[in-house]
Amino acid sequence: MENQATFGDILVKILIVMVLLTSSTVFSVVKTSTLENIKLHKVLKCGVSAGLAGFSAPNSKGKWQGLDVDICRAIAAAVFGDVNKVQYIALSAQQRFVALQSGEIDVLSRNSTFTLTRDTSLGLNFAPVVYYDGQGFMVKRKDRVSKISDLNGASICIQQGTTTELNLADYFRANNLKFKPVVFENNDEVTQAFVKGRCDALTTDISGLAAEKSKFKNPDNYVILTEIISKEPLAPVVRHGDDSWFDVVKYVIYALITAEEFGITSQNIDSFFKTKNPKIKRFLGITKGNGKALGLDEKWAYNIVKMVGNYHEIFERNVGKQSSLKLERGVNALWKNGGLHYSPPFK
Ligand SMILES: N[C@@H](CCC(=O)N[C@@H](CS)C(=O)NCC(=O)O)C(=O)O
Known part of the structure; x- marks a missing residue:
């Protein structure tokens, strides 16, 4: 009998510990929601390369520019409707993942290759590839x-x-x-x-x-x-443990690709408000739902394209024909043009 009681006591204790652990995990997830934190502090902390022409480098006026920088600006456009609410944190190759793990940055947008080890042992999640390299x-x-x-x-x-x-x-x-x-x-x-x-x-x-x-x-x-x-698939990175934030970063990149697929650019986007195409209406937030699902304003995708451009515009001005790097689209073309960029449907 005595033994049974002791066993019962232990069981009860185990259950209490399990309940406590579960609730503290729930609380800590709620407490550390990256998106809420970013909205609260009104700034996105984006880790970038210190000086990599075409990807992230300050121009002569100290303004950050490049393909990776545009990803930070696109996230800020989606979250705040303001591309300037970004704090750029220049990181060396050695520093970058620690800065993300420690919470010093919200997202790493720094020509980082998506690899198995980084994705698993380092506790990171890679968003869709923004530049397929080698x-x-x-x-x-x-x-x-x-x-x-x-x-x-x-x-x-x-x-x-x-x-x-x-x-x-x-x-x-x-x-x-x-x-x-x-x-x-x-x-x-x-x-x-x-x-x-x-x-x-x-x-x-x-x-x-x-x-x-x-x-x-x-x-x-x-x-x-x-x-x-x-193979060097370069992609933005977030920490493990915040799926909602991972979703936001993922769909910001998909929005750039989807806009290119629809032929929507920063220049012509307003003309699409008259569209009868239900897919484009959903993309632009005229038909509501996608914004709510991501915890963002319904105009999130509109703001990205209006303020930053679609993937084609970002590619060409930073690393393509209009830039000093003069890189070809090559495998970085859309899937329907023989490249690798492909977005899931926005529905
Ligand atoms: N993609 C590779 C290389 C990334 C990398 O750090 N490359 C160097 C050489 S291109 C770089 O970006 N340096 C810029 C800097 O340190 O600011 C990786 O993820 O390890």
Whole structure:
């Protein structure tokens, strides 16, 4: 009997602890809702690269610009109807995920590759890809290197805390090639070392190589090799544990793609208010529901496109034809044009 009572007591205690744990989890989720917190503080804290032309860099007036910056602006347009309510926090490759995990930033929009380890062990969630990339190599034209195998035994400059390091080691090992890594913490150091001849080649995402090349005084003295050694799907990132916020960031990106699919741009969006197309009416918030489902104003998608543009506009002005990087749409075209960008339906 005594034993039974003790067992019963333990059971009751376990149940109490379980109830307490469950309710404290519920409370902590409620307390730390990212969207509510952002609305309360009237600012979105967006982690970006310190200076990566085309993706995120302050212009001569100190105003942040680039494809990754436009993602922050689009989120702010959706949440506040105001693209300026963003605080940009410049982060090195090493610092970026800790800043997100610790709550220093609400979202990381910093040319970060979606990988299994980051998605799981680091406790992060990747939003849809905003730029499909791959790792490449830049060399000096005078060195007459035309393919990666010409770099056997070469010294290669790379940035710490990136996917670049492992890709490089994997590729050279798999192809029986030797190399000497020359590693630095930040981008400027890597590029300067390459320019000053401390290494024979510079390796990173092709977009990063194009960004650095666009800043050189004599870009024609440098060549980006055509071979690509990895997949680098670059995507914004949020912390595990707040699905609603993850949804908001996801659908902001999908809204950019959907707008391009519908042919809606920042310039022509107002002409769509007369549309009879039920899908477009839902997208613009004329037919209500999508805003409420996300915890946003019904005009959230309208505000994004009106204030920031659709994916095509963002791509072209920052990294495409209208920019100094001059990158092709390539795999970054819409699915219906042979590319990879695809949005689920807005219904
Ligand atoms: N996509 C890769 C590389 C990201 C990365 O940090 N690349 C460097 C070289 S392009 C960079 O953005 N540097 C800019 C900076 O440190 O401000 C990753 O997620 O690890």
